[in-house]
Amino acid sequence: MEALDIPLARFALLYLLLLLPLYFLQRLKLGLGREVLISVVRMSVQLFLVGIYLKYIFAINSLLLNILWIMVIMVVANLNILKKAGLAVKKLFWPSLAGVACGTLVVLGVFLFLVVRPTPLYDARYMIPLAGMLLGNCMNGNILSLERFYSGLRKSESTFLSYLLMGATLKEAVHPFMREAIRSSLAPTIASMMTIGIVSLPGMMTGQILGGSFPLVAIKYQIMIMIGIFTSLVISMVASLYLSLPFAFDRMQMLRPEIFAGKKKR
Amino acid sequence: MISFDAVTIGMQGRILMQDVSFSIMAGEKVVLCGKSGSGKTTLLKALVGGARITQGVIRVNGLAVLSENILQIRQELAYIPQEPSVSQETAAEDLLLPFSFKAHSGKEPTTAQIEAVLGRLLLDPVILRQKSATLSGGEKQRLVIARAILLNKRIFLADEITSALDAESKNAVFTFLLESEHTVLSISHDLEWIGRCNRVFIIENGILREEK
Ligand SMILES: Nc1ncnc2c1ncn2[C@@H]1O[C@H](COP(=O)(O)OP(=O)(O)OP(=O)(O)O)[C@@H](O)[C@H]1O
Ligand SMILES: [Mg+2]
Numbered sequence: 001m002e003a004l005d006i007p008l009a010r011f012a013l014l015y016l017l018l019l020l021p022l023y024f025l026q027r028l029k030l031g032l033g034r035e036v037l038i039s040v041v042r043m044s045v046q047l048f049l050v051g052i053y054l055k056y057i058f059a060i061n062s063l064l065l066n067i068l069w070i071m072v073i074m075v076v077a078n079l080n081i082l083k084k085a086g087l088a089v090k091k092l093f094w095p096s097l098a099g100v101a102c103g104t105l106v107v108l109g110v111f112l113f114l115v116v117r118p119t120p121l122y123d124a125r126y127m128i129p130l131a132g133m134l135l136g137n138c139m140n141g142n143i144l145s146l147e148r149f150y151s152g153l154r155k156s157e158s159t160f161l162s163y164l165l166m167g168a169t170l171k172e173a174v175h176p177f178m179r180e181a182i183r184s185s186l187a188p189t190i191a192s193m194m195t196i197g198i199v200s201l202p203g204m205m206t207g208q209i210l211g212g213s214f215p216l217v218a219i220k221y222q223i224m225i226m227i228g229i230f231t232s233l234v235i236s237m238v239a240s241l242y243l244s245l246p247f248a249f250d251r252m253q254m255l256r257p258e259i260f261a262g263k264k265k266r
Numbered sequence: 267m268i269s270f271d272a273v274t275i276g277m278q279g280r281i282l283m284q285d286v287s288f289s290i291m292a293g294e295k296v297v298l299c300g301k302s303g304s305g306k307t308t309l310l311k312a313l314v315g316g317a318r319i320t321q322g323v324i325r326v327n328g329l330a331v332l333s334e335n336i337l338q339i340r341q342e343l344a345y346i347p348q349e350p351s352v353s354q355e356t357a358a359e360d361l362l363l364p365f366s367f368k369a370h371s372g373k374e375p376t377t378a379q380i381e382a383v384l385g386r387l388l389l390d391p392v393i394l395r396q397k398s399a400t401l402s403g404g405e406k407q408r409l410v411i412a413r414a415i416l417l418n419k420r421i422f423l424a425d426e427i428t429s430a431l432d433a434e435s436k437n438a439v440f441t442f443l444l445e446s447e448h449t450v451l452s453i454s455h456d457l458e459w460i461g462r463c464n465r466v467f468i469i470e471n472g473i474l475r476e477e478k
Contacts, residue, residue, distance in 0.1 A: 158307070158347035158425070161316040162410075165345045166417060167369030176353035251333035252315040 015040075054128065063122045070131045074100055077139040081240075083261070085147040091259045095243035100142060103236025104134045107228045115224060130228075137229045138236040141185055145237040149174075149181035150248070153255050161254075170245065170253050182237055189233060193226055202226075267292045267421070267449055268313065273322035275305065275312060282308060286322070286474045288467065292420075295443075295450045297460050300469035306453045307348060309469070310423045313451070314343055326421075344414040348425040348453075350406040352398035357405075360398050361413050375416050383412050386442055388435045403430040411439060424452040428459060 018040060025032050057065060078097040082089045087096075108131050112118065118126045153160055153174065163173035196202060202225075208218040248259050269289035275282045282305040290296055298306050311317040313324055315336045326342060329335040352360040359366075365374045375383075381391050387408045393401065401409065407430045414422065422443060428436045436456070443450050444462045452463070460466060466477040 156349075156351055157316070158311070158345075158349065159351045159353070161311060161314065162345045162347050163363075165314060165340045165343055166364035166367065166413070167341065168364075168367045169369075172367045180353070252336050254316055 054124075057128060058124045061120075061122075061124045063120075066122055066124050066127050069128060070104075070135075073132060073135055074104065077135050081139055081142045081146065084143040085150070086261050087146060087150060088259050088261045091247055091256070092244050095247055096142070096146070096240050098243050099236050099238075099240025100135070100138050102239040103138045103232040103234075104131060106235055107134055107232040111224065111228060133225060134228060134232045137189075138232055141189070141233040141237055142240050144185035145181045146240060146244070148184060149177055149241055150255070150259065152177045152180060154260070157255065164253055170249060173253075174245065178241055181241070182234075185237060186233070189230055193230065196222075196226065267294075267327060268451065269325045271323045271325070273312070273324055274320045275308060275317065276320040277305075277308070281320075281472055283469065283474065284472045288474065288476065290449065290451060290465075292449050293447050294465060295463040296452065296465045296467060297463040298451070298453045298467045298469065299455070299460065304469045305472070306469060307425055309474075310345070310425055310451065310453065313423065314340055314345055342419065343421045343423055344417060344419040345423045346410055346414050346425060346427050348429075350403075350410040350427075350430075352401065352406055352409065354398055356394070357396050357398050357401060357409060358394040361394065361409055361416070364413060364417055370417070380416070383415050386438060387412055388438050404432065404435060407431060408435060408439070411442075415442065419448075421449045422451070424450060424454075426453050426455070428454065428456055 018036075022033060022036060025036065057069060074097065078093065078100055079089060081100070082092055082096055108127070111130055112121055112127060116126055156177070160173055160177070163176075164170075202222055205218045205222040208221065209215055213221075248256060250256050267290055270286050273286045274284050275286075286309070298309065300306050308317045312319050313326065313331065315331050315333075319331075324331040326339045329339055331339060354360045354363060361380070362374060364370050380394075384391050384394075389405065389408050389412065393405055393409075398406075407427060411427060424443065428439055431439065436458075440459065440462055443452075444459075450463075452459070454460060468475055468477055
């Protein structure tokens with residue numbers, strides 16, 4: 001079974017639909033029009049390019065190419081994490097990349113080798129979308145946790161210092177900050193697990209059902225995805241935070257101001 | 267015991283403090299005054315390696331404040347920051363936070379010791395069961411002071427620690443810190459506190475001078 005294709009003329013209708021939100025934004029004088037247009041154009045172009053790219057990747061289906069692709073999207077995700085978290089790419093590129101890689105690859109491995117077991121194991125139709133989905137979630141989670149952790153430390157530097165004077169090691173002194181950052185960054189994911197299926201059918205499941213999968217199969221995949229997302233999220237958050245510590249503190253155990261991107265002139 | 271020798275501290279290209287020199291003997295009670303933003307907190311932080319200095323040497327018990335000595339220096343001092351902050355679930359966990367660190371594990375104070383310290387700061391022990399987030403400003407401030415006291419340190423760095431306290435509990439803190447053999451380097455705008463210290467330093471336009 002295949003999903004109904006949408007003819008081009010009717011597809012264009014979708015873009016007309018955008019006039020509605022644009023009208024409201026205009027009326028409210030939010031001044032977001034330009035930004036919205038740019039983001040819609042980018043979204044469309046990127047998805048089409050990826051669609052074309054994926055077509056070839058699926059056709060060629062080579063292990064090497066798949067690995068290369070995953071490496072590329074990991075680097076892109078990592079750059080995005082550091083940029084959005086306001087951290088200096090130069091200082092934290094490697095530890096943050098390693099954290100994201102840990103979270104994504106461990107879960108991807110379990111999915112492919114133990115749970116789904118496609119043939120071949122590296123089948124691009126499974127490997128690529130699963131990696132992309134895990135990575136996308138790790139990316140959003142790590143943006144939150146890194147941003148909260150380091151901005152929290154910067155804001156409460158005196159408190160952190162007072163912990164060091166109470167005999168805390170570096171790890172002990174950052175622990176309260178880490179706990180807070182992880183807790184608040186996981187909250188949205190936990191909340192979405194609580195309500196999933198009641199209100200919203202998640203994107204992948206909707207896609208599969210539209211694509212003709214029997215709902216029970218789609219549900220199994222969805223549960224796998226939710227557990228996988230949560231697991232990879234926690235692993236990548238914890239790994240990124242811990243791995244970044246040696247790069248973020250100086251020999252006096254104080255936060256290096258250089259790790260923040262775009263130091264503003266006072 | 268504590269000495270600053272021609273210390274200059276710069277902050278993002280501008281000089282905050284220039285050529286600061288002084289020394290403090292064991293047991294002295296020193297208070298640092300100056301306008302907001304004059305660098306008082308930065309000076310205290312520099313003493314425990316929490317702010318970078320551009321020039322000069324700071325010494326604590328003869329040891330220069332450098333990375334190779336920093337762990338030993340930090341053992342000697344207690345630092346009570348300007349904004350008391352609590353991070354644990356309950357007040358008891360916050361009070362005993364230092365004893366969850368490896369450095370002090372197994373050295374938890376007894377209930378009697380805890381109650382004695384809380385009593386001296388006029389804190390009712392029932393607050394220990396309270397959620398930390400619900401403590402009042404003055405209770406938080408005293409809880410953080412109590413936490414520093416429980417570690418039995420000899421040198422206290424105290425950054426405006428009585429700002430949220432009423433006359434009675436302020437007096438209790440005065441008595442503990444200023445009528446003891448502890449060495450105290452403090453920041454305060456409180457005239458009574460200033461009056462009870464032996465030495466008064468003033469920072470103005472990046473220069474530190476002692477008021478005689
Ligand atoms: N991490 C930092 N980065 C940049 N500037 C800083 C930093 N810390 C302090 N400053 C600046 O250095 C100056 C001195 O700050 P400091 O906190 O030492 O002042 P203070 O005398 O304690 O003031 P207050 O009485 O308001 O507490 C201020 O202008 C402050 O903005
Ligand atoms: Mg201050």
